[in-house]
Amino acid sequence: MWRNPKTWLFLACLLPLARLVGLGLGHGLGANPIEFVTRSLGTWTLSFLLVTLAVTPLRRLTGQGHWLRYRRMLGLFAFFYGVLHLTTYLWLDQFFDWPDILKDITKRPFITAGMTAFLLLVPLAATSNDRAVRALKRNWSRLHKLVYPAAVLAVLHYWWLVKRDITQPAVYAAVLAVLLGLRLVWWWRKRAGAPATRLSAG
């Protein structure tokens, strides 16, 4: 088990959560702990989304297929942190006041964007098991292209929330632009050039 790099990756992916728990126990979350936790879980969701989206470019640029083995776990961790982030909002920010939450989702573009991004991730998480991959066949990769709009909406969600200093969301946006831009370039080349090698979409 300890020889498997996936074990180590799994533990590493839990570090952001462990850090929050540690800070919480040590009263290290600052004067507004709920805001701190919500923000931290949000930016980690976004980070995991971007890391997941980096797998395919990494595979193509390095020519090494083994990166693909980690993609599912990374994607599921993005969803995991997304669930925690959403939970802090529903519970600690809104206290499950559903009429207010509904109003918030429809009235506030940044909440609308965040919620939509989350909803787009739900079917992806649900079809992440081998059985679903086999059952959906080609449709699986089609379905999982939803991660692109989800990531764009997640960045927008962050961008629209920030009061004035957009440095941080801009960094995420730039990384996302590179990751999506590479795919666009490859797609364009494939379309323009000879369809010699068919690579699965990712």
Add this chain to the structure above:
Amino acid sequence: MATESTPRILPTEITPESVYERRREFLKGSLALALYAALPAQAALPAWKKTAWGRDESPNTWEEVTTYNNFYEFGTGKDDPAKNAGSLRTRPWTVSVEGACLKPRTWDIDALTKAFPLEERIYRMRCVEGWSMVIPWLGFPLGELLKQAQPTGRAKYVEFASLYDPKQMPGQRWPVLDWPYAEGLRLDEAMHPLTLLSVGIYGRELPNQNGAPIRLVVPWKYGFKSAKSIVRIRLVEKPPATAWNRAAPGEYGFYSNVNPEVDHPRWSQARERRIGEFFKRKTLMFNGYGDQVASLYTGMDLRRYF
């Protein structure tokens, strides 16, 4: 990011919630006040008198008030001001009172605190971002200073300018806002007895991150209206341009009165999180100071003049 660590709590030390709630009240109120009273008195501030303002409130802790700040001159993170404001030099410091008045004057900060008797007032502070605190300020009514300057008939508004010095205020090296920070009030708002020029909190001189050595406190308006580290107060005829209004006119109006019914375009203003509390509270009209200030806005459409 706060990294302060405290000793681990033993299970035997865990208090029942009902007691805990009272403990919090006790801690935040009496203990906090007792603690600061026990701090060595600083010679720089003359004696002050206590007032009835906010006696029924539980002030936030010194720690909360001095580590969770919006002061973009020192960075846009909440903990940046506490980390970076050490570079601000608050002596010598002058504040000029100028413009449409008969007696303009440049005040030395220490002369100012001697000329105007200081009082302590505990005010609620509501940030436009949706959180709030209770802070025991030390200061004097701005109106007293303005009266001494003798505003002329042309004086309709008051403009406040904060210090501009990127060497002392590293955040000013980036154009996050149009520096220097500028704020403004209508003359009657500025003359209102609630409007304070503050030089201290918790019986001590203002820490740099809280706007030292002198700042405005307008408790019925969102926090950003209360300009920090003020160097110039000018009586003017036209509504002065203000920093946040210039940055995003659709989001931050000139008045910016606390108003639960008028949402920020991007988030609700109906509720707020009082720092230190778990549940959110309802935001009160004029931050609960309606009895004192509502008459300033009689007949005004507060949705239009937000």
